[in-house]
Amino acid sequence: MVHQPPAGARDLLPLDVTQKQWIENRLQQVYHRCGYHRIITSTIERLDTLMAGGAINRSTVLQLQAGTEEESLGLRPELTASIARTAVTRMAGVSYPQRLYYNANVFRRAEKGSYSGQQEFYQAGVELIGAGGLLADGEILLLLAECLFQLGLSGWHLVLGEAGLTRSLLAPFPGKLQEKVRRAIAHLDRVTLENLPLSDELKEHALMLLDLRGKPADVLQKVANLKLDPAGEEALNNLKSLIDLLEQGLPNLAGQTNLTCQVTLDLSLIQTFNYYTGIVFEVVGETDTGKHILGQGGRYDRLLTLYHPQGNSVPGIGFSLNIEELYQVLLPTGQLPAETPTSEYLVVAQTPAAFASAFAYAHSLRSSAELVRVELDLGGRDAEEIREYARRRCIPKIAWVKESGSPTLETL
């Protein structure tokens, strides 16, 4: 028998769980206040569903052995695809918009040579389904900012891109080279760009794309001088309206001075999953150990069609927050609980004849207040050992119960 969990898996001990719940409860409160309802989808899905029409690479999915090709199963690497499937099949009769949130584990095959080898992660996110347009985009970005505020985080940064606009800007490159150009731009790799077999004109265009990141106003000004196809023009106008809205509508958001100060517009932003059609974004936080991607998301107006029995088109937008990364940036702030909650009472039956009375007294204490923690002594220790145990566990009160049921309370 091997006594370790498999590579990339992790056990969460009670303190880990207490800290994780501290984060999740705060997020859940924000989601509830904004009218979002929790959804729980299956951890196991058909590979076909998980790959979202090719938007998610098969190599990211941890596959389960069994079944035929069409019944191939895997563990979800994210939840948007599963929620899209549920929303247009199981929830087909509901009216839109649907506001859904989740809090779940996801599995991703660790990349070769990955340092941590971690394959199981936790995410808490939202999907706003059946709503396109500026208001829905604004709602999601505002919700994201509110989540970070409620977690007491302020030094974060939002990197905002537009998948449609990026696609238009990349359209002039020949098919085979497009992906290479895209990757080189995403990695700020000027050397690769300069060495690609492109005409001088295209090379210049590629190098110009490299500079399309920075303050929103500056980037928008640069893009205004470019020739775009009609789809690109429309995407640009939508992006401008969104940035306007962020500037006017959210200045006092959650105590922030101005959200747009924390926004970098980056038209080369590329997400791991390729189902996005509109805005895309990433929230980045920093600690002494480096950068952390706290969350990511975007608009996906073609994803739900894939799962819709009649192929109807339904827009969607959402994000997910990465619990492990949030934990890393929250830890130095000292806000996370440092201990698991302790019991307030230790109830001790003083003789075997007092067992029933001890249970009854513990029950009455538990019913007296909503959040009181009461534990029972399970015997085999003398009074001094019981006191020693209570001190070690920081339990402030011991209730000594006799057969008659009358407890004597001792405060330590």
Ligand SMILES: N[C@@H](Cc1c[nH]c[nH+]1)C(=O)O
């Ligand atoms: N599911 C995406 C995030 C997202 C949610 N909604 C839209 N995008 C991810 O895990 O990266």
